[in-house]
Amino acid sequence: MNASITTLPVDAQTRAERMRMPLANEVVIATAEQHGVCIRPFTMEVGDTQTGELRYVAMPCSSTIESVCGPCARKARALRMTQCREGWHLTDEPVFERDEPNADQTAQLAYRADLVKHYRESVDAGELEQADELREAIHEADAELRQLGVRGKLPSPDAPGRRPVSRSTKRRQDAPNLPRRAVAKTTVGREYAGRFRPSMFVTLTCDTYGRVRDDGTPVNSDSYDYRRAARDAVHFSSLVDRWWQNLRRVVGWDAQYFATVEPQRRAAPHLHTAIRGSIAHQVIRQVTAATYHQVWWPAHDEPRFSTDHGPVWEPQVKGFVDPDSRALLTPWADALDQMDEPAHTVTFGRQVHSKGILGGSNEAGRHIGYLTKYLVKNVSEVVEQHTDAQRRHADRLHAELAVTPCSPRCAVWLLYGIQPLGANSKTVAGHCKGRAHRRSTLGLPGRRVLVSRKWSGKTLADHRADRKTFVAEALAAVGIEKPAQDTGRLIWRKVAPGDQNAPPRAHLIMHAIAERITWRAEYDRAMLAASGAPPGQADVSATPVAA
Numbered sequence: 001m002n003a004s005i006t007t008l009p010v011d012a013q014t015r016a017e018r019m020r021m022p023l024a025n026e027v028v029i030a031t032a033e034q035h036g037v038c039i040r041p042f043t044m045e046v047g048d049t050q051t052g053e054l055r056y057v058a059m060p061c062s063s064t065i066e067s068v069c070g071p072c073a074r075k076a077r078a079l080r081m082t083q084c085r086e087g088w089h090l091t092d093e094p095v096f097e098r099d100e101p102n103a104d105q106t107a108q109l110a111y112r113a114d115l116v117k118h119y120r121e122s123v124d125a126g127e128l129e130q131a132d133e134l135r136e137a138i139h140e141a142d143a144e145l146r147q148l149g150v151r152g153k154l155p156s157p158d159a160p161g162r163r164p165v166s167r168s169t170k171r172r173q174d175a176p177n178l179p180r181r182a183v184a185k186t187t188v189g190r191e192y193a194g195r196f197r198p199s200m201f202v203t204l205t206c207d208t209y210g211r212v213r214d215d216g217t218p219v220n221s222d223s224y225d226y227r228r229a230a231r232d233a234v235h236f237s238s239l240v241d242r243w244w245q246n247l248r249r250v251v252g253w254d255a256q257y258f259a260t261v262e263p264q265r266r267a268a269p270h271l272h273t274a275i276r277g278s279i280a281h282q283v284i285r286q287v288t289a290a291t292y293h294q295v296w297w298p299a300h301d302e303p304r305f306s307t308d309h310g311p312v313w314e315p316q317v318k319g320f321v322d323p324d325s326r327a328l329l330t331p332w333a334d335a336l337d338q339m340d341e342p343a344h345t346v347t348f349g350r351q352v353h354s355k356g357i358l359g360g361s362n363e364a365g366r367h368i369g370y371l372t373k374y375l376v377k378n379v380s381e382v383v384e385q386h387t388d389a390q391r392r393h394a395d396r397l398h399a400e401l402a403v404t405p406c407s408p409r410c411a412v413w414l415l416y417g418i419q420p421l422g423a424n425s426k427t428v429a430g431h432c433k434g435r436a437h438r439r440s441t442l443g444l445p446g447r448r449v450l451v452s453r454k455w456s457g458k459t460l461a462d463h464r465a466d467r468k469t470f471v472a473e474a475l476a477a478v479g480i481e482k483p484a485q486d487t488g489r490l491i492w493r494k495v496a497p498g499d500q501n502a503p504p505r506a507h508l509i510m511h512a513i514a515e516r517i518t519w520r521a522e523y524d525r526a527m528l529a530a531s532g533a534p535p536g537q538a539d540v541s542a543t544p545v546a547a
């Protein structure tokens with residue numbers, strides 16, 4: 001970067017003094033941090049089709065991790081806090097109005113119907129290869145439909161009764177021993193004494209795998225059950241899903257939640273959740289103790305192959321074969337047919353914390369902070385790995401996760417002599433890109449915030465739009481009108497690397513800081529006018545990190 005800064009005459013300083021002076025680039029970043037401006041924006045080229053004007057604009061990186069970009073991560077966290085707050089003590093049922101199906105959606109559905117017709121014809125004619133291809137195309141069409149905003153279940157391409165059904169009864173989850181009620185549609189909690197509307201804060205943990213010390217490492221690493229720890233981590237989300245189902249059946253209403261999954265010090269996942277409405281502690285304990293999840297997958301206890309000498313793809317049979325005997329490995333569907341007990345069963349640990357929280361109280365605010373505290377951190381930043389013992393513990397868990405299949409499509413299955421679903425010539429035995437196997441995630445799920453559909457009745461985009469409207473209205477109240485831009489005539493393009501005309505990133509950041517300062521002054525003025533309080537104290541509202 002060639003920005004110059006004014007300095008004292010060089011001969012007036014010692015070398016040590018000069019070395020202590022920050023680089024201009026560092027000062028720009030520090031200033032951006034201070035003003036809540038993204039420190040690593042990417043540059044977009046914006047063309048105006050009417051005026052022909054070409055501008056370069058800094059787009060925030062939108063990282064959610066503070067060590068990557070503090071301002072963006074804190075903004076994302078603030079939005080999650082708003083979402084959590086708005087849903088927790090909601091007093092009226094959220095209203096959903098479904099959009100009418102649009103032309104893109106109906107056209108895509110017609111295309112899918114066409115594929116299904118061809119698929120069934122190929123199945124009937126015994127053209128299995130073509131059927132497979134069409135099946136794949138139907139999957140893609142379904143994904144496209146979801147992209148277009150279509151929700152709900154799409155009908156299976158197979159004609160009813162065409163697939164063997166014998167498996168399903170065997171794989172059914174046993175129903176836990178819990179009282180059952182019909183689940184009513186209501187999602188808001190009850191009101192007590194005419195004004196109190198308590199809600200819940202609950203923490204659920206995984207089972208024990210062996211005693212651990214305060215630093216999270218096992219007292220005896222030989223007896224610590226790393227295999228179960230790895231499998232529990234991989235299936236934790238499914239266990240949590242079961243818990244919600246069971247809880248709703250027991251309480252008899254459609255309980256809503258805002259939950260975050262965090263690693264404990266021992267690197268096992270645990271769940272913090274805000275639940276709308278009041279539920280007896282006894283019920284929460286009972287549901288937790290009775291909830292389990294059976295993993296109906298083929299057994300995967302003893303690997304048959306290693307990654308160095310793994311099964312190989314055989315183009316002639318379009319499948320994986322044993323590297324020595326050239327025998328075809330068991331396909332996924334056959335492996336499922338052969339099993340008669342679940343490969344693994346996940347349960348919660350005994351520690352259950354639950355607490356009633358009143359809406360609008362300091363307690364509520366504190367717990368929202370607690371729920372969202374670690375969202376700005378990577379798993380590897382939360383699980384401390386300062387000592388050799390801590391690093392060894394993480395290594396052992398990671399080694400176990402490397403041989404733990406994460407899904408029916410996981411390439412790790414090949415190590416156990418089973419062809420995963422959808423295996424093809426590009427599949428490499430033992431190499432799965434799933435997050436579960438990474439050293440940086442230690443098996444924790446990718447989605448760390450779990451929000452039920454009727455929590456606040458809004459999407460994150462809706463909450464973001466709310467914030468913009470709030471700010472725009474506050475500014476309008478003191479006569480600052482920001483005319484809405486006609487974005488329809490703008491063409492956005494990502495700047496190609498090496499574009500000579502694009503300004504250096506530091507210039508864009510400085511421009512963004514200047515805009516931010518102007519905006520902040522206007523916003524403070526608006527807040528002052530609205531409340532009569534001095535600036536800085538006025539914005540304890542939901543929107544301090546707006547725009």
Ligand SMILES: [Zn+2]
Binds near residue numbers: 038039040041
């Ligand atoms: Zn950023």
Ligand SMILES: [Zn+2]
Binds near residue numbers: 405406432
């Ligand atoms: Zn995997």
